Amino acid sequence: MLRFTDAAAVRAYAYVVLRLVAAPVRAAVDVGAMHGGSWAAELMSRGVVTVSVAAPWGASDGAALVELALERGVPAVLAAAGGAPSRRLPFPAGAFDMAHCGGRFLMEIDRVLRPGGYWVHSGAPANGTHERAAIEAAAASMCWRSVADQNGFTVWQKPVGHVGCDAGENSPRFCAGQNKKFKWDSDVEPCITPIQEGAAPPREASAAEALRRDSETWTRRVARYKAVATQLGQKGRLRNLLDMNARRGGFAAALADDPVWVMSVVPATGGGDTDTDTLPAIYDRGLIGAYHDWCEPLPTPALSYDLLHADSLFTMYRDRCDMEDILLEMDRILRPGRAVIIRDDIAILARIKNFLTDRMRWDCQIFDGEDGSDDREKILFAAKTCCNDEDRDQEQ
8 A cells, every 4th residue: 555644645646546547537435445534535625426445354443544534524434344355345336437445355346346447556566576466367357457557556447348358268257147136245256247338228217207306305305404403504514424214315415515425325124135226326326325234333433423314214124123223323323412314204203202312312303394294204303412321410
């Protein structure tokens, strides 16, 4: 990994990388959270939506790198634990235009790169020419081609299609059974997904209309949120936001002009399967997100986010895991003095409010939604207090 002494060096490195890539880059992933997200922050300042991923293996403290990246205002997640880089990243296939990392688990990098996307390998190989030869062989086996090799880093490009791909003795091993349901939390497969020549098919008119209606709906909803949640309406008050049930990413899209970023989570509702996988559509909108099962802790440090949004999440999970466990996880990842916005049926919100006020001592209010008092779907706004129960008892 390259080492930089100051912010100017990071800026210069980002400039050189983007110049050598010489292609539009809208979304990037930085596996390793380089310098605690400093490189990702520089890309964000240049209009490239970037996610930092810190690994729980290796010499660096992954949780500390994610925490530092989040403090910088950079989207960041901790890769799945397991002691080795064998688990899939929590992103859909073809999500990113560029990936930045060392030379590990390249087949997984191939999966998350879009056809024609770029892999930036930074730093000289730790084991010298032997490791470099292994990286070159692995890249060649996936029909990647080197487009730049300069000043301690190499840029490789994924092909736009595999028609005619011939790597000789190291020809790529293509995955079979592509129609089976994608399991986001499974191990990395030792194969690559075949891609066909040509551009992606145009979006159907019905899908475009559904997206337009979704945008209109969430523009109205976010306007209502800002009317009842003053924190969300104050420019610069919040920065790191988490949408716990993102659907098509409408909440994040409605906040696109605000000085915030939103991690849009598509929940798993059973065994790692994504029954309605909308995460690729979220990335198509120029937004960011990840898969997660809310019956498990979110792989992020405590106190990561300024605001949490949960749209019908508790209805979705009511037969899967305890409501209290999800609320306790929300308390863990939310910063003191910050808030949650929960949209759900009034009966569910009443239970949530009782738990938050009686057990966690949060300040809660339930409001009508944008459709008025006749709608059973309501909005719970809850502010996390700065003291827990033990602190309060000591004060008394």
